[in-house]
Amino acid sequence: MAKHNVVFSFLVSLFLASLIPLVCDATKSGDESNKLHIVYMGSLPKEASYSPSSHHLSLLQHVVDGSDIENRLVQSYKRSFNGFAVVLNDQQREKLVGMKGVVSVFPSQESWDFLGLPQSFKRDQTIESGLVIGVIDSGIWPESESFNDKGLAPITKKWRGVCDGGVNFSCNKKIIGARFYAVGDVSARDKFGHGTHTSSIVGGREVNDVSFYGLANGIARGGIPSSRITAYKSCNDFGTCTNDAILAAFDDAIADGVDVITISLGAHNAIDFLSDSISIGSFHAMENGILTVHSVGNTGPVPSSVCSVSPWLFSVAATTTDRKFIDKIILGNGQTFIGKSINTIPSNDTKFSIAVHNAQACPIRGNASPEKCDCMEKNMVKGKLVLSGSPSGQLFSFTSGAIGVILNASQYDFDASLVTKNLTLKLESKDFVQVQYYKNSTSYPVAEILKSEIFHDTGAPRIISAPGVEILTAYSPLNSPSMDISDNRKVKYTILSGTSMSCPHAAGVVGYVKSFHPDWSPAAIKSAIMTTTTPVKGTYDDLVGEFAYGSGNINPKQAIEPGLVYDITKQDYVQMLCNYGYSAEKIKQISGDNSSCHGTSERSLVKDINYPAIVVPILKHLHVKVHRTVTNVGFPNSTYKATLIHRNPEIMISVEREVLSFKSLNEKQSFVVNVVGGEKLNQTLFSSSLVWSDGTHNVKSPIIVHISL
Structure with missing residues (x-):
């Protein structure tokens, strides 16, 4: 089976490179084109007489030799939607693509009390x-x-x-x-x-x-x-x-x-x-x-x-x-720098010599393993702390016998500390340069890396949405906490x-x-969480604002009382798929009912799906209208006023119906956001926010304007 780059969404050390897994090869002997495919057939038909398994086998009988079907059929999806997974060659795949009832055929690739929700919080x-x-x-x-x-x-x-x-x-x-x-x-x-x-x-x-x-x-x-x-x-x-x-x-x-x-x-x-x-x-x-x-x-x-x-x-x-894992390095001249790592090894006042790893001198060629890379002489780094300007140096250094590695962290990966078996410390570039200078200007450079400690970070949260950095929770004791195959530690909880x-x-x-709110739709729950977030602190590129940071950081207390929600029905999503360009026949199969495309289906109308965020594609001088509808879930009698937060005077944003008055719960009101691009625009991304407020609830939606210059 073909291998694809699909991974777990979490940060791991470079040692994971030695653990890259392979999927069981679905290729049959003598036919290299055989691959595991998913045949998606949309929703399950509602007829009582319909048998998904029989239908799947019937389709396969037209493209696969009858005696081989059982060996090729891997999964049959028949409880919540319709489809199956099967091993096919390219010719068989093409036959299935054109068959009635098949929506799509695609390869099965490989995949990989800070929130304000304390124990004493209101619960049922x-x-x-x-x-x-x-x-x-x-x-x-x-x-x-x-x-x-x-x-x-x-x-x-x-x-x-x-x-x-x-x-x-x-x-x-x-x-x-x-x-x-x-x-x-x-x-x-x-x-x-x-x-x-x-x-x-x-x-x-x-x-x-x-x-x-x-x-x-x-x-x-x-x-x-x-x-x-x-x-x-x-x-x-x-x-x-x-x-x-x-x-x-x-x-x-x-x-x-x-x-x-x-x-x-x-x-x-x-x-x-x-x-x-x-x-x-x-x-x-x-x-x-x-x-x-x-x-x-x-x-x-x-x-x-x-x-x-x-x-x-x-x-x-x-x-x-707001809980940050930090580590310190003390140089032989007494200078101390604070870096990032989760290091459980006490230093015991031990200082080690510092060596340098030259990443340019030891490139990775093809599938060469670190053990076969002989450009770094082991006697130069064995038992020493190695300065590495490249993350690849971490793996090469430890396989060459280094006691520890000091890494030059980019601005993007400095925030997260990783669990490692050996001494590993990430330094910001300005501090890494100072350690380099010390090493180059000293005849016998040495340093001590201390055991990690906890620091209260008043600058949190950074990046976006929900806590995901340095999280301590349960773990399998059958895997090492650092995911290094040479790390024999077994823990019940890790970071x-x-x-x-x-x-x-x-x-x-x-x-x-x-x-x-057990009766709320998935879209209403999502809207409640997105529109009640707290602001995040920009650290990378404030010019793109919400485009980089999203809606904000989740605020559970406010999310249960959002005031207004942007609800979306299944039919709304179906219409979005129509506007996106999928055929009416496929839309009907996906929806499993008589859903059809209403009006003119245009890609430009995708922006009008009733999403809690507003994304506007625009050309200079053009006027774009974006339609939205909110549902009142706050006070029965309430009035909301619109406030726009601008960041670029060259983008004109306005709201038609700046005041929304409600007389009852679950009442809906619609409005239009107008966006006009100015003549002097010199950037392609621009962000703003729309806030509806009744004095108690503040319902915030990010506005992202993508400008074609």
Whole structure:
């Protein structure tokens, strides 16, 4: 099977390079073109006589030799939507693409108390205990104390799932369901650690006196500790995930009756809806009233690097928290610099010699392994601290016997500290240069790296959306905390960073809001969370504002009382797909009903979907109108006034109907945002905000203007 660059959405050390997994090869002997494909067929037909399995086999009989069908058919999706996963060559794929009832055929690629939600916060334990969170990930470690079921009420009667956890796996009243899909797996047990970590963030029970080797000691708990968890293991024990397994998890999770889905997996970039298993699965979750929370990826703030773009997904980036892990290096001349790492090794006043790694002298050629790179003589770095201006130097240095590595961190990756087996310290460039100068100007340069410590960061949060940096929660004791195969440490709790960690934080808030408003649609819940965020502190590029930082940092207390929401129905999404350019026949198959495209279908009308954020494509001098509708969920009699926050006088933004008056709850009012580009524009991105306020509620929507000069 072809390999693709799709990864878990969390930050890992360079040692992961030695653990890159391979998917079981679906190529049959003598036919290199055979690959595992997903055949998506839209919604399930409503006729009682329709048999998905029979239909799938019937289609395959036209393209695959009858005796070989059973060996080629991998998955059949028949509980929540329609389709199957099958091994095909290029010719067979082309035949299926043209068959009636087939929407798309695409390869199954590989995938990979700071929030203001304290223990004493307002909760309804009875409703919370009825919430079921579906976690699509690498499984779960059921023995973790974070998943104990002490004091939990009986399992909710609405639950339709099963505990099919396989070998040596049992559920309880906390973990109420488990399934596994990866080829070769025999259990839903998590050996990789990622799924256990995300599960405990969203719904872990309160566990006292948790730390990582004494660091960050305190109480570990999830966003909704009394909720139930069901684990859908779509990634194998090496952390490799495939789209066919992800779709199978969505198929089961929707039919099982989960309330929220959290999935911290994703591609490196955005994928077309009809070729994206997460977009497809989450669309059918949405039409069943389930909001899917998804990681946006970890390549920000690089422009256009968000991998999660379907509007029915709740796409989440990561913020820092006010707890910061720092480490210090003391040079032989007494100078001290503060860097970032999660280092559990006491220094005991020991100083080591400093060496330098020249990345230019040791390039990676082809598939050459570090062990075969002989350009760095081991006697030059063995037992020393190595200065490396390139992250690749970390791996080369340790395989050459270095005792530690001092890295020059870019402005984008300095915020996150990583767990490593060996002494590793990231320094800001200005400090790295000072250490370089000391090394070059001293005949016997030495330094001491101290054990990490905790620092209260008053500058948090940075980056966007939900906490995802340096998060301490449950982990699988079968994997090392640093993911270094030579690291023999085994822990029950560890620290990870990335949007994988922020995703379940947001899912916890989704569940929290749903516990107060069980009748709200997924779009209404998403709107409530997005429009009540608190501002974030810009650290990279303030010129693009909300385009870089999103809606803001989640504020659970405000989200349960948003005042107004931007609701979106399934038909609204269908019309958006029409405007995007999909054919009427495919739209009907996807929707599973008589949905059709209304009016003129134009790509320019995609902007009018009733989303809580406003994105406007514009040319100079052109006038663009954007339509929105809000629903009153605050006070029955209320009046909201519009305020626009501008940042560029060359962009003229105005609101038609600057005052909205409501007489009852759930009443809807519409308005129009007008945008006109000025003549002197010299930038392509511009951001602003629209705030509707009644004096109590402040409903904020970011406005992003993309200008073609």
